[in-house]
Amino acid sequence: xxxxxxxxxxxxxxxxLLGGLGILRMPDTFNRIQAGxxxxxxxxxxxxxxxxxxxxxxxxxxxxxxxFIAISNPIGSSALAKATYLxxxxxxxxxxxxxxxxxxxxxHDTN
Amino acid sequence: MINIIVxxxxxxxxxxxxxxxxxxPTPADRVVxxxxxxxxxxxxxxxxxxLFKNSLYLDIAIVYAILAFIETIVFARYLxxxxxxx
Numbered sequence: 001x002x003x004x005x006x007x008x009x010x011x012x013x014x015x016x017l018l019g020g021l022g023i024l025r026m027p028d029t030f031n032r033i034q035a036g037x038x039x040x041x042x043x044x045x046x047x048x049x050x051x052x053x054x055x056x057x058x059x060x061x062x063x064x065x066x067x068f069i070a071i072s073n074p075i076g077s078s079a080l081a082k083a084t085y086l087x088x089x090x091x092x093x094x095x096x097x098x099x100x101x102x103x104x105x106x107x108h109d110t111n
Numbered sequence: 112m113i114n115i116i117v118x119x120x121x122x123x124x125x126x127x128x129x130x131x132x133x134x135x136p137t138p139a140d141r142v143v144x145x146x147x148x149x150x151x152x153x154x155x156x157x158x159x160x161x162l163f164k165n166s167l168y169l170d171i172a173i174v175y176a177i178l179a180f181i182e183t184i185v186f187a188r189y190l191x192x193x194x195x196x197x
Contacts, residue, residue, distance in 0.1 A: 006113045009117045009158070010120070012117070013116070016121045017127075019147055019151075020124030020125065029139050029140055036143050036147035040124075043150075043151075044150055047117075047154045047158065048157050051157045055166070058160070061166065065176060069176060072177075072180040075180075076184060079183065080143055080186075083139065083142075083186075083190035084190070086191050087137075
């Protein structure tokens with residue numbers, strides 16, 4: 001049982017490392033949002049499950065944190081993506097831009 | 112031993128996120144790296160709970176998760192530039 005929890009903890013730490021590396025190395029802000037929130041969400045899940053396996057009494061609190069992260073993190077990253085779209089320059093390699101049409105601009109298809 | 116390995120991996124992740132926080136060209140980059148940093152800190156608090164065998168640290172992690180979520184939403188609203196209406 002200890003071995004399983006150690007494996008989960010190392011997977012979580014590795015995904016945290018990959019999330020930080022993606023934050024540092026990705027070329028523009030939308031890619032950084034993708035790397036920084038998705039990879040660290042999986043890392044947090046794995047690490048908290050590892051802590052919950054190592055200490056079975058705490059499994060309820062650990063599940064509470066996991067559920068809260070699973071709800072709040074996509075909402076936060078979506079709000080950040082919309083704020084980035086509205087506040088800074090768009091990269092010039094966009095393939096499709098649906099939000100521009102939703103916000104009242106005219107349709108332009110770059111495909 | 113395992114704790115040292117896991118803390119080293121997470122420490123490198125924190126280092127990269129803080130580097131982006133310092134050099135980020137736009138304010139949106141800094142907010143994104145701050146969000147990543149908050150999630151990493153939740154994991155560090157959970158690992159400290161495991162290391163010290165004290166479940167009170169998990170309560171701190173819950174409160175930190177809630178505050179980090181509110182902080183992300185507030186910074187996103189601020190970056191959008193519409194301060195009053197919501």
